[in-house]
Amino acid sequence: MSIHRKLKKEAVRRASTQFLSAERAAEVINRKGVAECIAGVAAYIEEDFRRWNDFDKCARLANHSDVGVIELMPVADATTYAFKYVNGHPGNHRYNLPTVMAFGVLADVATGVPVLVSELTITTAIRTAAMSAVAARALARPDSKTMALIGNGAQSEFQALAFHHLLGVETFHLFDIDAAATDKLVANLDRLGLQSKRFGDTRSAVKGCDIVTTVTADKTNATILTPEMIEPGMHINGVGGDCPGKTELHAGVLRKGPVFCEFEPQSRIEGDMQQMPADFPVTELWQVLTGRVVGRSSADQVTIYDSVGFALEDYSALRYMRDVAAELKMTETISLIPTLADPKNLFGFVAENRGAQGPVLAAVAAAA
């Protein structure tokens, strides 16, 4: 093969972009098993969080409107760049659309080529549950058996699966202001063989639980949990308070015990801790995962994980989906980047797309 042909073949390989659609991602997850995928993503997250300082990190970039938010979440290490596009539109049920939809990209830092475009609506549910489990494994009491699930929407089954399989939680106490959402969750948990009990309000659902997960969707400063509901030894997994003006925990709950977060500069703006003064003490979770800081110091302590969702989790989830989709040969090649015979001759690529005497030259002649 001539050097030119070799170079061209190499460029085609390097410029190639794989696409993983929502249907294909669902099929990948289905074939691997949801619990297996949550465990896999959790392992990737732990691996990546343990090398926290390898990453170029920033708070996500948000465009807010009256009805929702659209965000971009980039992160990179020396070899791989990732970003996620994600929206949050609490009123989307009016259009029968999900509240949260997402897709993401992995790119090669050495060349800038986007190597994977993947759906992340389903994958985000997997990664958020995986992240909650990673935090709870580091912070909750190891003998935790019951979890309250406040908010029974799209994320709730994934949280239940994560806590059952990765922490051994056996019983889920359910409450949602939308009874139909709880009906759906009960039915899905029954199919999965997971035990659940439904309650008429948050207070009774939370009572006696080892872990409390809040995962509600309203874009308001809600007060789902109040201080008197919190019992000694509880772990609070606060998932739904994740953007300015959207909180779930009463400020007093955050004062019940040590508070942990993902990336402090982002969490101070977006987390439930947005209610607290700038010097309110918080610990980034990677410090617990690497053993630099102790997580829970006694069985009676209350621990609080103020989750907002950070770009590095999506980096991990995209890596996992890339690997399992490749294993199952489920991606498709898309032509997102042109393959140029001469990279300085972009014009030639356009002109030759329909022959040199085609409309490119015709339009020039007409306009001249």
Add this chain to the structure above:
Amino acid sequence: MSIHRKLKKEAVRRASTQFLSAERAAEVINRKGVAECIAGVAAYIEEDFRRWNDFDKCARLANHSDVGVIELMPVADATTYAFKYVNGHPGNHRYNLPTVMAFGVLADVATGVPVLVSELTITTAIRTAAMSAVAARALARPDSKTMALIGNGAQSEFQALAFHHLLGVETFHLFDIDAAATDKLVANLDRLGLQSKRFGDTRSAVKGCDIVTTVTADKTNATILTPEMIEPGMHINGVGGDCPGKTELHAGVLRKGPVFCEFEPQSRIEGDMQQMPADFPVTELWQVLTGRVVGRSSADQVTIYDSVGFALEDYSALRYMRDVAAELKMTETISLIPTLADPKNLFGFVAENRGAQGPVLAAVAAAA
């Protein structure tokens, strides 16, 4: 049709994402004509820049590595959100890859649905040339007939076409340190019926020209133009200096006349004006396009457009490509967002992708 089926049909329509590949975009541009597309994008840019204050704007978000940069560029008005992914890797010729590759997305602000994913490598070349022409129409002498083109890479033909068709430039003076790049440009301009002369250095290429366009790629603080090259009445179109540490104009050139930019907070960081003090006077171009500020005040004045590329231009270019691709029926539907029967039942979408008794439940049973 039942209300439920109507809602579902509406959700499918709303959640639908169109894809425009690099090949299809080239074909669209070829069929419309390159010059026609540049003129079309220029018209969309002027329309959008004239309603500057309708947009939620920010500087782009860059991840730098030793060999290049990857950037995200979002912008939104009340109805449409857009972002571009773009890299800059001056060493990509080693892999026979373009220096700059890009893709972008249009999304619906009301719901967050990404409605279009489009290649932008080719489209960026069109929009950058269109933006240069929009600025020059507002700033250059109306009788401009000659333009120096310093840097004869992937962007150069598009610049020549833009200035010939939108400003009436007749002759192009060419110089590049890579003689093969100039060979390629001469051949392409010949095919297009455009007159060009090649020169042995920048100084001789620039001499006597009405307009000087610099569009070089090195990620260094280069000094392509020095003050003594600048003649009365010249318009400087500085395209290549567009990120921190990447400049083309000697600071003295920026003091030769009024300097115009796209979005001041971004240009102060990325433009050639990064060399100047924070109070160095600059004018945002939208103010000239809306008639609030005079552009050129005399035939002898030197005008300087310090271009870096701003997200709003990509918003305009994506709008244009969406419209012409729709007209020519050239987009494809991709499944980027799952279509859910019940948006709160994301788990059901996964579980039902291979039947309720499939591996989802099997994996749970095995792990339990």
